[in-house]
Amino acid sequence: MAVEDQILDGLLANNIEFVTTVPCKQLAGVIDKVENCPDIHHVPANKEDEGMGLCAGAFMGGKRPAIIMQNTAIGVTINTLVTLTQFYRMPLPMLISYRGELGEPVACQVEMAVHTKALLAQLHIPTYHFHHEDDVREFDAILKHTFMCNKPVAILTDAAFWKGY
Amino acid sequence: MIRSEVLRDIAPVISDQLVVCNIGLPSQELHMIDDQPSNFYMLGTMGLSSSIGLGLAMAQGQKVISIDGDGSVLTNFGTLPTIANNAADNFILLIIDNGSYGSTGDQPTYAGKKTSLTEVAKACGCETVIECAAEDTAETLRAALASDKMTIIVSKCESGNIKVPVIQMDPVVIRDRFMKEVERRNAS
Ligand SMILES: [Mg+2]
Numbered sequence: 001m002a003v004e005d006q007i008l009d010g011l012l013a014n015n016i017e018f019v020t021t022v023p024c025k026q027l028a029g030v031i032d033k034v035e036n037c038p039d040i041h042h043v044p045a046n047k048e049d050e051g052m053g054l055c056a057g058a059f060m061g062g063k064r065p066a067i068i069m070q071n072t073a074i075g076v077t078i079n080t081l082v083t084l085t086q087f088y089r090m091p092l093p094m095l096i097s098y099r100g101e102l103g104e105p106v107a108c109q110v111e112m113a114v115h116t117k118a119l120l121a122q123l124h125i126p127t128y129h130f131h132h133e134d135d136v137r138e139f140d141a142i143l144k145h146t147f148m149c150n151k152p153v154a155i156l157t158d159a160a161f162w163k164g165y
Numbered sequence: 166m167i168r169s170e171v172l173r174d175i176a177p178v179i180s181d182q183l184v185v186c187n188i189g190l191p192s193q194e195l196h197m198i199d200d201q202p203s204n205f206y207m208l209g210t211m212g213l214s215s216s217i218g219l220g221l222a223m224a225q226g227q228k229v230i231s232i233d234g235d236g237s238v239l240t241n242f243g244t245l246p247t248i249a250n251n252a253a254d255n256f257i258l259l260i261i262d263n264g265s266y267g268s269t270g271d272q273p274t275y276a277g278k279k280t281s282l283t284e285v286a287k288a289c290g291c292e293t294v295i296e297c298a299a300e301d302t303a304e305t306l307r308a309a310l311a312s313d314k315m316t317i318i319v320s321k322c323e324s325g326n327i328k329v330p331v332i333q334m335d336p337v338v339i340r341d342r343f344m345k346e347v348e349r350r351n352a353s
C-alpha cells in the first residue's frame with residue numbers, strides 16, 4: 001500500500017475527522033487523499049497558525065484534529081504552539097514535510113531544515129522522523145500517543161520517505 | 166461608546182451562547198462583566214479568535230460567537246477568506262473595531278485609517294457583512310443570531326480602556342469548563 005494510503009488509514013483508524021492543511025509539494029498526494037475522503041472535514045488554511053486555531057476550535061467542539069504542513073511552518077507557529085496548543089493542553093498531530101534533507105533541490109529549504117529539530121526540541125514537542133517507507137508503521141501508535149498525552153506532536157517526513165516526491 | 170461599554174451592552178445577548186473571546190482586555194472585560202462556562206477566554210495567541218471560533222462552529226451544531234478586534238483581524242488577515250469559503254451558518258464573527266490596539270495602549274491600527282474591515286470581509290467573499298454603530302451592536306447581534314446565517318459584524322466604537330483585573334483562571338480550567346459546556350449543550 002502506498003504511504004499516502006497508510007497515512008489516511010491511520011487518520012481514520014484514530015477518528016481524526018478534522019484536518020487543516022497548508023500545502024507542500026511533498027504532501028500533495030496525502031492532501032489529495034484527505035480532500036477526497038468523505039469522513040474527514042478538510043479545511044485548507046492560509047497560514048499554519050490560523051490552521052492551529054481552527055484545530056483548537058474543532059478539538060473543543062469534540063472532533064479530533066490534525067494539521068498537515070511544511071517544516072518552514074515551525075518558524076511561523078512557535079507562539080501559537082506555546083500559548084494555545086501547549087498552554088491549554090490540546091492534542092495536535094502535525095504531519096510535517098521535512099524539506100531541506102537529502103535529495104532536496106532547493107538550497108533555501110536547507111536553511112530551515114537545520115533548525116527544525118532544534119526548535120522542536122526546544123519546544124519540548126515529541127518528534128518522530130519518517131525516513132524509510134516502513135517508518136509509516138509507527139503512525140498509528142504516534143497518533144494514539146498524541147491523544148493520550150494532549151500535546152502537539154511532530155512527525156517529520158523527509159524526501160527519502162516520499163521517494164523523492 | 167468604548168469596547169467595555171459594547172461588551173456590557175451585548176452581555177445579555179451572548180450570555181447563553183458559546184463565545185470565543187479575544188486576547189487581552191476583551192477577555193478580561195467579558196470575564197469581569199459576565200463570566201460563564203460558555204466563554205472561552207484567550208490568554209495569548211493574538212489573532213486566532215476567529216479561527217478558533219470557526220473551527221468550533223464547524224465541529225459541532227451550537228451557535229458560536231467569536232469576539233475579535235480590528236487589530237487582531239489585521240494580524241490574522243488570512244482568516245477572512247477561510248471564513249468566506251467555509252461558511253458555517255452557526256458562526257458569527259463580531260469585530261469590535263475601535264481603530265486601535267487597545268490592550269497595548271491604544272496605538273492606532275490601519276482599520277482606523279484607510280482600511281475598511283467591512284469592505285475587506287466582503288472582498289474576501291463573506292456574504293453577510295454588517296457594519297454598525299457601537300450603540301446598535303446588541304440589536305445587530307440579536308438579529309444575526311435569529312437569522313441562522315453566518316454573519317460578520319463590524320461594530321465601530323471609540324478607543325479607550327477601563328481598569329480591569331487579569332484573568333487568574335488556569336488555561337486548562339478555562340478549556341475544560343468550556344468543553345464540558347459545549348458537550349452538555351450538544352447532548353441536550
Ligand atoms: Mg482594537
